[in-house]
Amino acid sequence: MLNAxxxxxxxALVLYLVTRLYSGVSFEPGSTWVSxxxxxxxxxxxxAIIRPILLLxxxxxxxxxxxxxxxxxxxxMLWLVAGLTALNVSGFGGAFVGAIILTVLNWLVDLVLPEKLER
Known part of the structure; x- marks a missing residue:
């Protein structure tokens, strides 16, 4: 439970970092850490649910x-999340670049974190 x-x-920190690195992805003004x-x-x-279906x-x-x-x-997937939350994406191009940045950052985090967190 603690690992999850x-x-x-x-x-959340990686998603926030994407908004700081790329202006095409941002949170609505006044968004809190809860958002x-x-x-x-x-x-x-x-x-976990929609992406595997689309990939198939x-x-x-x-x-x-x-x-x-x-x-x-x-x-x-990033564009869908933006439609459901306080995340703003500037069109499909913004979602495309933001998803690439998000993927690279998640890959770097997976390199640094120990295996125990992945379960």
Whole structure:
């Protein structure tokens, strides 16, 4: 339970860091840390439920593009989270670049964190 809460807080920090690094993704003015944590929670739920379904449905185009279509799916997931939370994304291009930054930052966090947090 503690690992899940810690992973949620780290995900919220990474999402906040994306908003600081790229102006195409931001939180609504006056958003609190609770809004950021809720956005991270929604991102986790969307990535756990909807993303695998979309990846399965887009498997033929993903094979044809050698996996590059996964970047489009990631952008759609960020765009969906923005529609459900206090996160603002400046169109699909903003979601695309924001998703790339989010993916790279999450990859770096996974390199640094010990295995115990991943369970």
């Amino acid at each position: 809460i810690l992973k949620l807080i780290i995900s 950021i944590v809720i956005a991270a929670l929604v991102m986790g739920v969307v990535n 449905l887009s498997l033929p185009i993903n094979v044809l593009t050698l996996g590059l279509f996964t970047l489009v799916v990631n952008a759609l």
